[in-house]
Amino acid sequence: MWASRILSSATRAAPLANSALAAIKPARTLTTPMMTLRQSSSSTSAISYKRSHPHKRHPALTSDYLHPAPPSAEEAVSNILYNTPPIGMTRTKQRHIFNCLVQNEPGVLSRVSGILAGRGFNIDSLVVAKTEVADLSRMTIVLRGESNTIEQARRQLEDLVPVWAVLDYTGFKVIERELLLIKVSILGPEHVRAQMNSRSPNGWQLLQEDADEDMTPSNALRQTHGHLKSLTELSKLFQGKVVDVSGDCAVIELSAKPDRIDAFVKLVKPFGILEAARSGMMAMPRSPIYDRHELEEDEAQEEGSGVDASMLPPG
Structure with missing residues (x-):
C-alpha cells in the first residue's frame, strides 16, 4: 500500500518538475545572449586586443644583408675610377x-x-x-x-x-718639412674683416657691436670656446699645436710636408685667417738601410758555384 502511494506521488510531482524546468529553460535562453553581449562589449584584455590588432611583423634579415656578397670586378673598377681625380690634360712642370x-x-x-x-x-x-x-x-x-x-x-x-x-x-727619397705659423679667428668668419680693421685687441667688443638680441655674453662665450675646441682638435689631427690664445684669435704651429700644410690651410680658412707665415721647405735625403744577410747572399751569388759557364752545353 505504501509503495503504491509513493509511486502515485512521484508521478504527480513529475509533471510539476518538468513544467518548472520548462519555465526555467526559456529564462536561461533569454539571459544567455545578454551575458555574452556584455562580455564582448566590455572585454579589453590584452590577449583579445592583440588578437584583434596584430602587430606588424618586420621581415627577417636575409643572408644578403648579414653576409653581403663581394662587389664584382665591374663595380670595383667603377668605384675606383669615380674616386680617382681626373688627370689634367696639361702636365705641370716637374x-x-x-x-x-x-x-x-x-x-x-x-x-x-x-x-x-x-x-x-x-x-x-x-x-x-x-x-x-x-x-x-x-x-x-x-x-x-x-x-x-x-x-x-x-x-x-x-x-x-x-x-x-x-x-x-x-x-x-727625401724628408720634406715646412714650418707654418697661422693666426686664426675664434669669433667667426663674419668678424674677420672687423678684426683686421680694428686696432682694439678685445674681441668681446666686436661681438657686442655686431651682436643680435639673442647674443648674450654667455652665448658669445660658448661660441668662441666652441671654435677654439674645433681648431684644437683639427690641429691634433695634423700633429700641430696651439701655441697662443687670446680673446679673439689663436696661433697654431704646424711642421709637416708642404702638401699637408696646404690642406691644413684650406681646412682652417672657413674660421677666418688673420695672418700666416711659412718658412719654406727644408729637405734632407733619407739614409739607406743595409741588411747584412742580403749583402752576404749577393756576394754568394756573385761568387757562383765554381762551375765554368763556357764548359756547359748550349741552352
Missing part, C-alpha cells in the same frame, strides 16, 4: 729640389738668385741656414721647370766660386 752647399759669406744668396732669375725660373721656396760647420751654409731651393733647363742652371750654379756643390734631389 718640381726640382736643389741642395746648395755654399760658403758662409755675404753676397752668395744674391748671386744664386740672380742666376736663376736670369734664366726665367720662379723660385717656389728658398731657405738658407747654417750647418754644423761654421764656414758652410746649406741652401734649399725649390723650383719648377724642364729637366734639361734645370740641369743647365745647376751646372751654372756649381761654377760659382763660393758654391761647393749643388745636388738635385729630384727622384730621390
